[in-house]
Amino acid sequence: MKMIVAIIRPERLQSVKDALRCNGIMGMTMIQVKGRGSQSGVNISTRTGIFRVDEIEKIMLEIVVEDDQKQQTIDIIKEAALTGHIGDGRIFVVPVEESIKVHDE
Numbered sequence: 001m002k003m004i005v006a007i008i009r010p011e012r013l014q015s016v017k018d019a020l021r022c023n024g025i026m027g028m029t030m031i032q033v034k035g036r037g038s039q040s041g042v043n044i045s046t047r048t049g050i051f052r053v054d055e056i057e058k059i060m061l062e063i064v065v066e067d068d069q070k071q072q073t074i075d076i077i078k079e080a081a082l083t084g085h086i087g088d089g090r091i092f093v094v095p096v097e098e099s100i101k102v103h104d105e
Contacts, residue, residue: 001096008089019080029062
């Protein structure tokens with residue numbers, strides 16, 4: 001199994017969830033996060049001047065899939081999260097050794 005960790009723009013969350021659901025990938029954890037990557041923040045212009053915000057709000061998705069679903073899941077996320085601008089996000093793949101349901105006896 002693999003855990004796909006995707007950090008995406010908040011406004012692309014619904015598109016990513018819908019695309020995953022349409023392809024049979026239902027389970028995921030969604031976490032609101034702040035951070036920065038190669039985008040290094042944004043400049044905001046106001047009447048009083050320009051200031052830099054370097055902690056940008058993003059959504060982190062954690063999705064555990066079987067090994068044979070890894071590339072499909074990555075492709076779906078990339079397509080649904082893409083705006084074509086810097087800061088669209090990042091995807092990490094982490095091996096999962098075991099998954100245990102709490103309610104199983």
